[in-house]
Amino acid sequence: MNIVKHSKGSNLQRVQKKPFPSWINMYQRTIPAIILGSLLGTYLDLYFVGKGLYEFPTRPLSHIFSINLAFTLIALPLFTMVFLLICSKLKLLKKISLILLLSLFMAVAERAAEGLGLFAHHYSWKHQYSFIGYTAYLTVIYLFFHWSRFRI
Template identity: 35%
Template sequence: MNIARQSKSSSSPSSQKRPFFSGRNKASLHSYWMSMLFASWLATYLELILTGTQLYTFQARPLTNIFSIDIRFTLIGIPVMTLFCVTALSWMNLLQRTLFLILIGLAMMLFEKISGRLGWIGYSDQWQHMYSFLGYPAFILVVFFFFTWCESARGNI
């Protein structure tokens, strides 16, 4: 329903309604999905390596007789975190990205300490929380590079 019509003498282009997921947005949506799948896959293998070397264990996890990792984290937490981080990083400049990644590292280091106190994760004596401070930003950066590669491969950058 048109409330106001554009004047015939107006030189501005008329605004046509376009579907949200059209053209570039569909390609971007594909890049987001691919990044979320890549991050979930990468996190699963990193978790399998770290739990396999006994650096930490997930004490409260579903399907304990099947999985040595917490699949809720790798199937839900990582994709949601990836969507948030990739979207945020794509809007930021270099300084903002650097500060954001430092903040993510600090937040995950703090979250690990809290989850350890709550009994969700058990850490070995060799585990240093500095690994998370450096590891999570590196992980997010790799996933963001994958996202930008997907975007450039589809011609969206």
């Protein structure tokens, strides 16, 4: 195997290496956090549906699965990806504000989903639980993303 090196006396310009596009690198770095988020969302749904705290009356493949796979395998990963891409550009205080705002939005969206018949909570459920749960979920996902980007 021959390795060709640039000669010191050569008048030819060196060919600069093209950097790997940063947007591709960014998407690759989000993949482990997206997978974790999808798995965590799936297992939390399985747990809470199993405990009877909520259910998904309208869902794909309802005769096989007790949870809404469209949400945990499509909507949640897309939501997580957009969240991480936005978060990666923000300073700490704005990240915290974004997490709290998105958690509030998701708690309100759950109520709207109940009105549409897509989601049903047990009568003892308080929507503050959803706010706290989404705050913890987004914090864990972001911390994992932040930790893993230094490991990849």
